[in-house]
Amino acid sequence: xxxxxxxxxxxxxxxxxxxxxxxxxxxxxxxxxxxxxxxxxxxxxxxxxxxxxxxxxxxxxxxxxxxxxxxxxxxxxxxxxxxxxxxxxxxxxxxxxxxxxxxxxxxxxxxx
Amino acid sequence: xxxxxxxxxxxxxxxxxxxxxxxxxxxxxxxxxxxxxxxxxxxxxxxxxxxxxxxxxxxxxxxxxxxxxxxxxxxxxxxxxxxxxxxxxxxxxxxxxxxxxxxxxxxxxxxx
Numbered sequence: 001x002x003x004x005x006x007x008x009x010x011x012x013x014x015x016x017x018x019x020x021x022x023x024x025x026x027x028x029x030x031x032x033x034x035x036x037x038x039x040x041x042x043x044x045x046x047x048x049x050x051x052x053x054x055x056x057x058x059x060x061x062x063x064x065x066x067x068x069x070x071x072x073x074x075x076x077x078x079x080x081x082x083x084x085x086x087x088x089x090x091x092x093x094x095x096x097x098x099x100x101x102x103x104x105x106x107x108x109x110x111x112x
Numbered sequence: 113x114x115x116x117x118x119x120x121x122x123x124x125x126x127x128x129x130x131x132x133x134x135x136x137x138x139x140x141x142x143x144x145x146x147x148x149x150x151x152x153x154x155x156x157x158x159x160x161x162x163x164x165x166x167x168x169x170x171x172x173x174x175x176x177x178x179x180x181x182x183x184x185x186x187x188x189x190x191x192x193x194x195x196x197x198x199x200x201x202x203x204x205x206x207x208x209x210x211x212x213x214x215x216x217x218x219x220x221x222x223x224x
Binding site for chain 1: 121144146148153154155156157158161201203205211212214215216217
Protein backbone atom coordinates (compact mmCIF):
# COMPACT_ATOMS: atom_id res chain seq x y z
CA UNK A 1 0.00 0.00 0.00
CA UNK A 2 1.41 3.36 -1.02
CA UNK A 3 1.84 5.88 1.74
CA UNK A 4 1.06 9.57 1.79
CA UNK A 5 2.80 11.27 -1.11
CA UNK A 6 3.99 14.85 -0.97
CA UNK A 7 5.73 17.05 -3.47
CA UNK A 8 8.02 18.78 -3.79
CA UNK A 9 10.30 17.42 -1.07
CA UNK A 10 12.31 20.64 -0.94
CA UNK A 11 11.55 24.18 -2.02
CA UNK A 12 13.65 27.33 -1.81
CA UNK A 13 12.00 30.63 -2.65
CA UNK A 14 12.59 34.30 -2.04
CA UNK A 15 10.32 36.13 0.36
CA UNK A 16 7.16 37.59 -1.11
CA UNK A 17 7.01 34.81 -3.71
CA UNK A 18 4.13 32.31 -3.82
CA UNK A 19 4.60 28.60 -3.17
CA UNK A 20 2.36 25.55 -3.34
CA UNK A 21 2.60 22.09 -1.84
CA UNK A 22 0.77 19.02 -3.02
CA UNK A 23 -0.40 15.97 -1.10
CA UNK A 24 -1.95 12.69 -2.16
CA UNK A 25 -3.32 10.75 0.83
CA UNK A 26 -3.55 7.01 1.28
CA UNK A 27 -6.28 5.58 -0.92
CA UNK A 28 -9.59 5.47 0.89
CA UNK A 29 -8.61 7.88 3.65
CA UNK A 30 -11.31 10.50 3.98
CA UNK A 31 -9.52 12.73 6.46
CA UNK A 32 -6.55 14.81 5.38
CA UNK A 33 -4.41 17.09 7.51
CA UNK A 34 -1.82 19.74 6.85
CA UNK A 35 0.70 20.38 9.61
CA UNK A 36 3.53 22.82 10.06
CA UNK A 37 6.66 21.59 11.84
CA UNK A 38 9.38 23.91 13.02
CA UNK A 39 12.83 22.55 13.81
CA UNK A 40 12.83 20.58 17.04
CA UNK A 41 9.10 21.01 17.53
CA UNK A 42 6.13 18.76 17.15
CA UNK A 43 3.76 19.17 14.22
CA UNK A 44 1.10 21.85 14.56
CA UNK A 45 -2.20 21.42 12.78
CA UNK A 46 -2.99 23.99 10.09
CA UNK A 47 -6.13 22.51 8.57
CA UNK A 48 -8.14 19.30 8.58
CA UNK A 49 -10.41 18.05 5.84
CA UNK A 50 -13.21 15.53 5.98
CA UNK A 51 -13.57 14.62 2.31
CA UNK A 52 -13.68 17.99 0.55
CA UNK A 53 -14.85 19.97 3.57
CA UNK A 54 -12.43 21.92 5.75
CA UNK A 55 -13.72 21.07 9.25
CA UNK A 56 -10.95 22.74 11.24
CA UNK A 57 -8.95 25.62 9.81
CA UNK A 58 -8.73 27.65 12.99
CA UNK A 59 -4.91 27.57 12.97
CA UNK A 60 -4.51 28.48 9.29
CA UNK A 61 -3.23 32.06 8.79
CA UNK A 62 -5.83 32.98 6.25
CA UNK A 63 -4.26 36.23 5.18
CA UNK A 64 -1.53 34.36 3.31
CA UNK A 65 -2.32 30.66 3.52
CA UNK A 66 -4.97 28.81 1.57
CA UNK A 67 -5.78 25.17 0.98
CA UNK A 68 -8.11 23.15 -1.13
CA UNK A 69 -9.23 19.58 -1.56
CA UNK A 70 -11.67 19.94 -4.40
CA UNK A 71 -12.48 16.29 -5.15
CA UNK A 72 -11.94 15.00 -1.67
CA UNK A 73 -8.73 13.20 -2.57
CA UNK A 74 -5.50 15.12 -3.09
CA UNK A 75 -4.92 18.56 -1.66
CA UNK A 76 -2.80 21.64 -2.16
CA UNK A 77 -1.57 24.14 0.40
CA UNK A 78 -0.53 27.56 -0.84
CA UNK A 79 1.33 30.46 0.70
CA UNK A 80 1.16 33.86 -0.95
CA UNK A 81 3.25 35.83 -0.28
CA UNK A 82 5.80 33.79 1.65
CA UNK A 83 7.62 35.34 4.59
CA UNK A 84 10.94 34.41 6.18
CA UNK A 85 9.11 32.97 9.18
CA UNK A 86 7.32 30.47 6.96
CA UNK A 87 10.50 28.41 6.63
CA UNK A 88 9.56 25.03 8.07
CA UNK A 89 8.55 21.51 7.12
CA UNK A 90 4.97 21.16 5.89
CA UNK A 91 3.57 17.74 6.62
CA UNK A 92 0.50 16.11 5.18
CA UNK A 93 -1.24 13.25 6.94
CA UNK A 94 -4.32 11.15 6.33
CA UNK A 95 -6.54 8.82 8.29
CA UNK A 96 -9.59 6.64 7.81
CA UNK A 97 -12.10 6.28 10.62
CA UNK A 98 -9.51 5.63 13.30
CA UNK A 99 -7.48 8.16 15.21
CA UNK A 100 -4.22 6.90 13.71
CA UNK A 101 -2.76 9.40 11.28
CA UNK A 102 -0.29 8.44 8.60
CA UNK A 103 2.23 11.11 7.68
CA UNK A 104 3.96 11.88 4.43
CA UNK A 105 7.67 12.77 4.25
CA UNK A 106 6.96 16.50 4.26
CA UNK A 107 8.08 19.45 2.18
CA UNK A 108 10.97 21.45 3.56
CA UNK A 109 10.43 25.11 2.69
CA UNK A 110 13.24 27.63 2.89
CA UNK A 111 12.36 31.29 2.40
CA UNK A 112 15.33 33.55 1.74
CA UNK B 113 -4.65 25.82 27.27
CA UNK B 114 -3.88 22.27 26.29
CA UNK B 115 -0.24 21.27 26.25
CA UNK B 116 1.86 18.17 25.91
CA UNK B 117 5.41 18.36 27.15
CA UNK B 118 8.46 16.14 27.39
CA UNK B 119 10.81 16.07 30.35
CA UNK B 120 14.09 15.55 28.48
CA UNK B 121 15.06 16.96 25.12
CA UNK B 122 17.84 14.39 24.53
CA UNK B 123 18.31 10.85 25.80
CA UNK B 124 21.52 8.94 25.17
CA UNK B 125 21.62 5.18 25.72
CA UNK B 126 23.96 2.35 24.94
CA UNK B 127 22.93 -0.25 22.41
CA UNK B 128 21.18 -3.11 24.12
CA UNK B 129 20.01 -1.07 27.08
CA UNK B 130 16.39 -0.18 27.70
CA UNK B 131 15.16 3.35 26.97
CA UNK B 132 12.44 5.27 28.73
CA UNK B 133 11.02 8.43 27.19
CA UNK B 134 8.64 10.46 29.30
CA UNK B 135 5.82 12.83 28.51
CA UNK B 136 3.54 14.98 30.63
CA UNK B 137 0.14 16.18 29.50
CA UNK B 138 -2.03 18.83 31.06
CA UNK B 139 -5.55 18.07 29.84
CA UNK B 140 -7.24 15.50 32.04
CA UNK B 141 -9.96 15.15 29.39
CA UNK B 142 -7.52 13.63 26.90
CA UNK B 143 -8.57 10.08 26.17
CA UNK B 144 -6.18 8.86 23.51
CA UNK B 145 -2.42 9.04 23.26
CA UNK B 146 0.04 8.14 20.56
CA UNK B 147 3.79 7.84 20.37
CA UNK B 148 5.42 8.76 17.07
CA UNK B 149 8.99 8.23 15.89
CA UNK B 150 10.50 10.68 13.44
CA UNK B 151 13.75 10.00 11.66
CA UNK B 152 15.67 12.75 9.95
CA UNK B 153 14.03 13.83 6.71
CA UNK B 154 10.93 11.72 7.26
CA UNK B 155 7.46 12.25 8.57
CA UNK B 156 6.38 10.98 12.00
CA UNK B 157 5.78 7.24 12.09
CA UNK B 158 3.21 5.64 14.37
CA UNK B 159 4.72 3.45 17.08
CA UNK B 160 2.03 2.63 19.58
CA UNK B 161 -1.14 4.09 21.03
CA UNK B 162 -3.13 3.78 24.22
CA UNK B 163 -6.61 4.78 25.30
CA UNK B 164 -7.39 6.30 28.66
CA UNK B 165 -9.20 3.17 29.85
CA UNK B 166 -5.88 1.33 29.85
CA UNK B 167 -2.70 1.88 31.84
CA UNK B 168 -0.33 -0.29 29.83
CA UNK B 169 -0.02 -1.52 26.30
CA UNK B 170 2.74 -3.57 24.76
CA UNK B 171 4.00 -3.86 21.22
CA UNK B 172 7.08 -5.33 19.69
CA UNK B 173 9.95 -4.15 21.95
CA UNK B 174 7.87 -1.14 23.00
CA UNK B 175 5.59 -0.55 25.95
CA UNK B 176 3.51 2.51 26.67
CA UNK B 177 2.48 3.30 30.24
CA UNK B 178 -0.24 5.76 31.13
CA UNK B 179 -0.66 7.23 34.58
CA UNK B 180 -3.81 9.33 34.54
CA UNK B 181 -3.44 10.31 38.18
CA UNK B 182 -0.34 12.36 37.48
CA UNK B 183 -1.06 12.84 33.75
CA UNK B 184 2.10 11.11 32.67
CA UNK B 185 2.88 8.97 29.67
CA UNK B 186 6.02 6.98 29.00
CA UNK B 187 7.47 4.95 26.16
CA UNK B 188 9.77 2.09 27.00
CA UNK B 189 11.97 0.58 24.33
CA UNK B 190 13.58 -2.74 25.17
CA UNK B 191 17.06 -3.65 23.91
CA UNK B 192 17.53 -0.33 22.17
CA UNK B 193 19.10 -0.60 18.74
CA UNK B 194 20.90 1.95 16.54
CA UNK B 195 17.84 2.03 14.31
CA UNK B 196 15.85 3.41 17.22
CA UNK B 197 17.80 6.67 17.03
CA UNK B 198 15.23 9.34 16.19
CA UNK B 199 13.07 12.03 17.72
CA UNK B 200 10.09 10.70 19.63
CA UNK B 201 6.87 12.66 20.06
CA UNK B 202 3.92 11.98 22.26
CA UNK B 203 0.56 13.28 21.11
CA UNK B 204 -2.80 13.51 22.79
CA UNK B 205 -6.34 13.61 21.55
CA UNK B 206 -9.21 15.11 23.47
CA UNK B 207 -12.82 14.38 22.90
CA UNK B 208 -14.41 12.86 19.85
CA UNK B 209 -12.37 14.65 17.21
CA UNK B 210 -9.22 13.22 15.72
CA UNK B 211 -7.22 16.37 16.36
CA UNK B 212 -3.83 15.54 17.82
CA UNK B 213 -1.72 17.86 19.92
CA UNK B 214 1.97 17.07 19.78
CA UNK B 215 4.67 17.69 22.31
CA UNK B 216 8.10 19.14 21.57
CA UNK B 217 9.95 15.84 21.13
CA UNK B 218 12.81 13.88 22.68
CA UNK B 219 15.85 12.94 20.69
CA UNK B 220 17.05 9.39 21.37
CA UNK B 221 20.69 8.71 20.60
CA UNK B 222 21.95 5.14 20.67
CA UNK B 223 25.67 4.53 21.12
CA UNK B 224 27.44 1.26 20.26
